[in-house]
Amino acid sequence: MVNHQIIGDRATHLSPEVLAALQENLHEQRLFRQEQLRQLAAAPPEAGTSRRRRSAAQTEVRVKLAASARMVLSDVEAALRRIAEGRYGVCHLCRRPIDRERLMIVPQARYCARCQQVREAGR
Secondary structure, eight states: OOBOOEETTEEOOBOHHHHHHHHHHHHHHHHHHHHHHHHHHHOOOOOSHHHHHHHHHHHHHHHHHHHHHHHHHHHHHHHHHHHHHTOTTBOTTTOOBOOHHHHHHOTTOOSOHHHHHHHHHTO
16 A cells, blocks of 8 residues: 555655554554453442442543543544545645654654644644
């Protein structure tokens, strides 16, 4: 799968080998998050008064972990769709290629580093 299509007047910069490695990383992340969600859903409730208090805190942590895992899983699946559609590696805001180094660290990234900083500053 080649991602050397022209976007505006810029060609994306990912070789087939780099794209394949990123795609494999995304597949591994998807499997990890799916397993994490299965384990969080399977955690048994605890009985007893002191255990119920501890269980309430543990339940809150599990709920937050599950929400985070679902969010990352959604981002990973969106990145895999972008690969399949030939739109991977392009910033959703400025439409410029996302640096390969950034994608190697955050393969599900939707924004280049500059646009990500702008988005975070606006929060």
